[in-house]
Amino acid sequence: MSDVRFKPVADHALLVEFASEISDEVNRTVIALDHAIAKTQIEGMQEVIPALVNLLAVFDPLQTDHAQVEAAIQKLLPISPARDEEAMHHTVDVCYDEGFSPDLAAVAKACNMSEEAVIAAHGAALYRVGMYGFAPGYAYLAGVPKVIQVPRKTAPVRNIPAGSVMIAGPQCLATTIVMPTGWSIIGHTPAKIMTGNPDRPFLFEVGDTVSFNRIRREAL
């Protein structure tokens, strides 16, 4: 990975950026650095927030500063991208049946495919948790196959129920709370991404891999 950019943020954070454009390799590199920081005791580090092309290292300015945190992270670089074989894998049930997939027909039409072909393509892909963001438990899954990639709707739709499985561009997301969205809803999952388990409150770690298992409405 070429030049890494460090950018101080306020008095208490450092943005570490690997590229300005999203790519699979860049996101895997962010994930590798996130794991490496977690294994290293960096003085004053409070939390690390990995994203698609960068991560934010948040620290206690009473204990350390931007320069010391940058030096500590420099010691972990260069770093090879994280590999799927080392990631935890999750299989998540999804129901694409009528009544649970309000935008499936529109996606099929936009992609010039049958609904069954869209379902097959979505269900056959392997996804990676690229980051969480926006709202609690909103895990952005990278890996939507090109043939079923559709842009966001021009205007968001309100009151989308929790558990909606939706896609936009190369990303897929299963919602955890009722929210407006401009993404296309193609299914529903009974999986609880917010588990309620205090030891592992969120089902996925950033970098985990995910695949979908088709279920019918009777199994919901």
Place this chain on the structure above:
Amino acid sequence: MSSARLRVVHAGPLVSIQDGGRFGQMRFGVSASGPMDRISFAIANTALGQPETATGIEVSLGGLILECKEGAVSFAVAGGGFSVDCAGNNSTSWTVQTLHEGQKLSIRGGVWGSWAYVAFAGILKAKTWLGSTATHSMSGFGGGALQSGQDIAIDDARIANDRLGDLPCPAFAKPDGEAHVVTGPQDRHFARSSVETFLSSPYNFTDAFDRMGVRLNGPELHLSEALSIPSEPILRGSVQVAGDGVPTVLLADHQTTGGYPKVATVISSDMDRLSQMRAHDSIKFVAVSPGQAVAMARSEAQTRRVYLDELAKPRPSLNERLLRENLIGGVVSGADE
């Protein structure tokens, strides 16, 4: 152990249960929440001898009226210049009193400030989420918004006679019309004249102001070229600029990631004061280097520590109270200003 039961007679919008905040979960899409003005919250708790982050109530300009249905409990109010009426005894924020059975406590917006905090001598019972009672407004998780008609319970309720009286309102808890920022992370993508405009023009708070952020009113800021940045982590204090060129300062319940460019980030030690401003108040953003920002955070923490350590001590006699007020006089501005 005794407990107290309070009826929420009236709770305005955005009156909610908070504790110190829910830290370490931004990587899962969860911002820290907690009080908009963290130091005033810590002061309310410390004034009663409670841990700084113990669960309390954040009161918005919508106001709060509580009626004690059972028991009795001492409480502290800090933050802003709100009007406090406890059973006919009128004061401003910055007071410790006791609420007895049958009495009402009313807290309403006053001469300045957007948020006041009520702490209780005891344990305010509230729902926790991810180990914290702080209310996350987007989801409603945590202790939650208070609703008129509901009852709240305080376990181990105490009457703290050695704590009663007025609190000195520290100068650092008042807005001063300025916020220090470190520019970026996307400052290089703005037209240079736009960064200069941001740092030299006064901006006003608008009434698009809630726990997630406040939209500003002032000169528009322009990017040097059309920019699409990948969604990236953001913080309390990020100044993001949407496509319309209008800056928004993100606050306690901010989204954890966003794709709008940030012209600057407000330093942590100025966020409490900034959050106490009101719609139409004017603010100027002053750039500092990252090193200066760290130095300011350390200096502010030291000033706050001196105040809190003095406040943590009970006040058994009038002489000791006077002595203490002299000791902290250096950081105090009159509450009547």
